[in-house]
Amino acid sequence: MVFKPKFFKGKFRATIITVLLFLGLAGVCALRASGGPQSSAAQADQAKESWRKEFDSICAKTQDAMTFSQEELTDLIRRCDALLPQIEKLDETRKKVYVGRLRMCRGLYAYVLDAKKKEKK
Amino acid sequence: MPTSSMQKRKRRNERGLLLLVLASLAFLLGNIASAQIYLPKPPPEPSEYGKVILDNYSTAGPGPVVFDHWLHRSKFTCRVCHVDVGFAMQAKATGISAKTNREGFHCGACHDGKRVFEGKTIFAACSDAANDKQCDRCHSLGKKGARKYEYRTFTAKFPKGIYGVNWEVAEKSGVIKPIDFVEGLSVRKAPMRSREDFAVKAGYSWVHPIGFSHEKHSIWNGCELCHPEIFPTAQKGTIRFSMFSNIEGRDCGACHGKVAFPLNNCQSCHPNGPLWAPGTLPIGQSRKVR
Numbered sequence: 001m002v003f004k005p006k007f008f009k010g011k012f013r014a015t016i017i018t019v020l021l022f023l024g025l026a027g028v029c030a031l032r033a034s035g036g037p038q039s040s041a042a043q044a045d046q047a048k049e050s051w052r053k054e055f056d057s058i059c060a061k062t063q064d065a066m067t068f069s070q071e072e073l074t075d076l077i078r079r080c081d082a083l084l085p086q087i088e089k090l091d092e093t094r095k096k097v098y099v100g101r102l103r104m105c106r107g108l109y110a111y112v113l114d115a116k117k118k119e120k121k
Numbered sequence: 122m123p124t125s126s127m128q129k130r131k132r133r134n135e136r137g138l139l140l141l142v143l144a145s146l147a148f149l150l151g152n153i154a155s156a157q158i159y160l161p162k163p164p165p166e167p168s169e170y171g172k173v174i175l176d177n178y179s180t181a182g183p184g185p186v187v188f189d190h191w192l193h194r195s196k197f198t199c200r201v202c203h204v205d206v207g208f209a210m211q212a213k214a215t216g217i218s219a220k221t222n223r224e225g226f227h228c229g230a231c232h233d234g235k236r237v238f239e240g241k242t243i244f245a246a247c248s249d250a251a252n253d254k255q256c257d258r259c260h261s262l263g264k265k266g267a268r269k270y271e272y273r274t275f276t277a278k279f280p281k282g283i284y285g286v287n288w289e290v291a292e293k294s295g296v297i298k299p300i301d302f303v304e305g306l307s308v309r310k311a312p313m314r315s316r317e318d319f320a321v322k323a324g325y326s327w328v329h330p331i332g333f334s335h336e337k338h339s340i341w342n343g344c345e346l347c348h349p350e351i352f353p354t355a356q357k358g359t360i361r362f363s364m365f366s367n368i369e370g371r372d373c374g375a376c377h378g379k380v381a382f383p384l385n386n387c388q389s390c391h392p393n394g395p396l397w398a399p400g401t402l403p404i405g406q407s408r409k410v411r
Contacts (some may be wrong), residue, residue, distance in 0.1 A: 021287065049249065059308050060309060061310075062310070062343065062345050063310055063339075063344060064309070064311070065344060093226050097206075097226055100207050100209075101207060104345040104346070105345060107348070108348055109135070110343050111348045111349040112348075
């Protein structure tokens with residue numbers, strides 16, 4: 001014998017479905033607002049701009065270059081070298097601007113590292 | 122009574138002395154001539170100083186662009202334009218075009234029709250919607266009255282030095298407040314810690330020592346604009362500074378003599394030197410340097 005409660009029929013069933021739909025919609029909205037899963041296009045955009053985050057992180061430290069240790073400077077130079085191929089894949093104008101800027105950051109770190117090495121000698 | 126051999130020797134000595142005097146004169150004149158060649162040329166009028174004509178691509182179209190360095194330096198630091206925006210320090214090396222401006226780079230980094238500066242929206246560079254009059258604001262070579270700002274009226278309230286505006290005093294007194302950040306291009310950094318000023322000992326005994334403000338230069342230029350490209354080594358005594366290299370556009374001459382105060386202004390670097398290089402007054406100014 002199958003249990004079929006009477007209250008799942010008629011008006012009450014329609015109310016339940018409406019409430020469930022409303023809750024579902026609210027849940028989706030909340031998820032989007034909290035920065036939950038994004039569309040694949042947005043994810044692709046984010047990946048595309050990840051080079052910029054790394055670029056900002058590297059080049060935000062230029063004015064403190066003199067305070068870094070030789071190890072820290074070597075690591076920054078390594079990060080510059082690792083980032084370069086990503087920037088070289090950008091469109092022509094962006095590539096030109098950001099390759100130039102990265103070259104300046106790398107050049108400065110190498111310059112300070114060189115000075116520190118000579119100072120130690 | 123002198124013998125004939127004594128007379129001959131005397132004549133030979135006289136000839137030798139004459140030759141020596143002539144050789145010394147030639148040496149002296151040669152040195153003076155080379156020194157004259159290496160004196161900085163008289164700079165143009167301050168309103169023309171640092172003016173850049175951009176004609177890589179625009180000659181056939183709307184005509185060459187006239188860029189007034191004095192106008193932009195009153196609003197921005199050297200660093201923000203030459204590092205963040207990416208304007209090269211050498212002529213024709215940036216590759217500015219209408220396309221790059223429309224893409225939001227070079228002039229278009231600020232001139233995008235959206236940014237608001239001093240309460241005004243900055244006009245868009247190379248916009249398709251621009252009319253001839255708007256194009257002429259930048260593409261203004263040979264077009265009278267096309268430019269909006271004129272040096273004399275724009276800098277009327279700025280403190281003046283021996284040659285045009287004294288930009289250092291202008292900034293110190295708050296008349297100008299150069300911006301060091303362009304949203305979307307600049308990287309957020311901690312404020313620059315002031316660098317120590319130092320004196321550069323001249324390599325020659327007859328040259329006055331140089332007082333160099335590292336603090337001022339690093340705040341305006343950042344570190345990476347000068348090192349390592351313009352000054353490639355940090356080891357003291359390895360760069361042989363000279364007025365020759367400066368006049369040829371190297372070392373200090375990368376900026377001074379082109380856009381920053383001219384090399385003729387001796388006292389700005391050599392505090393004990395003459396105020397202005399003799400005989401090199403700006404063209405059209407015989408008595409007083411503004």
